[in-house]
Amino acid sequence: MAKADEGTVQYAFDHAKNFTLLSIAPRKNKRVVFLSTMHSEKKRDEDTGEEEINVFYNQEKGGVDSHDQMCSFYTTARKTNLWPMRLFYGIFDSTALNTFGFFAENVPNFGEHNEQKRQKFLKELTLALIISHARQRFEVQQTRQDVKQVIRTCGILPAPSPAPSTTQRHSAQRKR
DSSP states (O other): OOOOOTTOEEEEEETTTTEEEEEEEEETTEEEEEEESSOOSOOBOTTTOSBHHHHHHHHHTHHHHHHHHHHHHSOOOOOOSOHHHHHHHHHHHHHHHHHHHHHHHHOTTTTTTOSOHHHHHHHHHHHHHHHHHHHHHHHOTTSOHHHHHHHHHTTSSOOOOOOOOOHHHHHHSOOO
16 A cells, blocks of 8 residues: 555445445554445544544444453463464464353353352363373373373372382492
8 A cells, every 4th residue: 555644534435245445544654444344435423523434443342352351361372483373372262262151151150159260161171171182191101201290280180109119120230
């Protein structure tokens, strides 16, 4: 797009597909673009003097902002340069939040006396998602002992019974 002067407003209409594209330059060399299927003509809001599409967006975006904020409270995201991983983290965070909403509606007594219902839900969800994989990995002989210890400390598996002592065998070996 070409550079725009402050206050520039441009519309583009496609009446066959019923959408409107609005480009606004709130500051010099800065553009904000809106795509709407609800608006089909140029209209300005009488109260604010802004374009109607922009006013409508600002009124409705509160849900998106609160969703993003709630996802950021308990996030799975990690620093990565791989965009597919970042996309996966975002999808997973959003899915976990939406799942909590459904769960809270269908299980009204869940975490009744607990203020951190969502945190409790996410911990239970995490365990439900990893427990079968952790058990399977624990049974594999090639899994390192430190990984097995982490699986034990997470409470997924019971602590092992003490192994027979091997100190006698080691003491009989010749030392250098």
